Amino acid sequence: MARYAILILPAFNRVYGESAVRLTRSELAVFNGTALGGKAGDIAETMIGGVPYVTFEASELDASDIAFLSNLSSMYALFAMEGELLRPLAVHPLDKFASDLITIQKYAGKTNEHFTRLLLNITALSTDRPSGLLDRKLSVLDPMCGRGTTLNQALMYGYDATGIDLDGKDFDAYATFLRTWLKNRRLKHSAEITPIRRDRTQLGRRLHVTLGRTKELYKAGRVDQVTMINADTLRSRELLKAHSFDLLVTDAPYGVQHGSRGAGSALSRSPLQLLQAAIPLWRDLLRPGGAMGISWNTYVARRDELAKIMEASGLDVLDSADYRAFEHRVDQAITRDILIARVPA
Ligand SMILES: C[S@@+](CC[C@H](N)C(=O)[O-])C[C@H]1O[C@@H](n2cnc3c(N)ncnc32)[C@H](O)[C@@H]1O
CATH class of the missing domain: 3.40.50.150 (Vaccinia Virus protein VP39)
Incomplete structure (x- = not known):
């Protein structure tokens, strides 16, 4: 099982205050139950270097999984966790126009x-x-x-x-x-x-x-x-x-x-x-x-x-x-x- 970490957009965090991380976990759970076919487990909030992340484990994420996750409303960056280190994974949001x-x-x-x-x-x-x-x-x-x-x-x-x-x-x-x-x-x-x-x-x-x-x-x-x-x-x-x-x-x-x-x-x-x-x-x-x-x-x-x-x-x-x-x-x-x-x- 590999572990992954989602860094949440700072703006999302400001607006929802304490709810930001929990809402991200909830959104990820719906992504998991629908698009990811339930392959993500142990969805949790984890502090890494003093910053809250949403982490989860899954057998290898494929390109289609990452394409879905790229659109999480709170996604700032996605990492694969390798020991103490975070390896960035390229995300590809659907966005067709400037923000x-x-x-x-x-x-x-x-x-x-x-x-x-x-x-x-x-x-x-x-x-x-x-x-x-x-x-x-x-x-x-x-x-x-x-x-x-x-x-x-x-x-x-x-x-x-x-x-x-x-x-x-x-x-x-x-x-x-x-x-x-x-x-x-x-x-x-x-x-x-x-x-x-x-x-x-x-x-x-x-x-x-x-x-x-x-x-x-x-x-x-x-x-x-x-x-x-x-x-x-x-x-x-x-x-x-x-x-x-x-x-x-x-x-x-x-x-x-x-x-x-x-x-x-x-x-x-x-x-x-x-x-x-x-x-x-x-x-x-x-x-x-x-x-x-x-x-x-x-x-x-x-x-x-x-x-x-x-x-x-x-x-x-x-x-x-x-x-x-x-x-x-x-x-x-x-x-x-x-x-x-x-x-x-
Ligand atoms: C919470 S606001 C939606 C705000 C919107 N999502 C935005 O970001 O601009 C609810 C909206 O419902 C509209 N509304 C209330 N009663 C309505 C009705 N009977 N028919 C159509 N719109 C109505 C209001 O004018 C208001 O714009």
């Missing part, structure tokens, strides 16, 4: 970007086809996307991304951000905003962006797509095609105000009521075998309440010990947890 796509936007209420990556990862690994994380252009929906942290992370992985948010200011801010970023990065793209009408009334607005990672790919029509819709997520079934997404990933409203964000009657519905109404609609947007990952504030809804809503909507909740190890403190009003469920194939 400023994810880090430039800063605003009250932004979901931490490392946490967003963690949620996207474990949701993708929980579909009926975990290898899709690496080898498919997944189609991702965040039905309460704010200013697009999930959309940007999905784009970063080379996936297609769709978001919905009721807040018009978020929609405008995201449209401005994405267009400016594409221009500054000199990436070929088209972007348009169009009204969405039904029966002569306006349901919302749609931003649709098509971009090429290179000029050649753009010309050849091998593009990535980002769509953001400014509308109520409770109308998502009228706005999007059934069974058209592999993954649905969202950080639900916390039930506390962040700065100036989110007035308006629909926004003041309790988070649990909103999820109760939305989850059955969202379920229909996922393909059979697709997965839903929701993070929420446990002060406004208990885990078993939310799990029951998911089950009642015909989803299989993944609730083994590995999936129950993600609860962490965000601030004094928010303790966040994650629930993952799959649409029966």
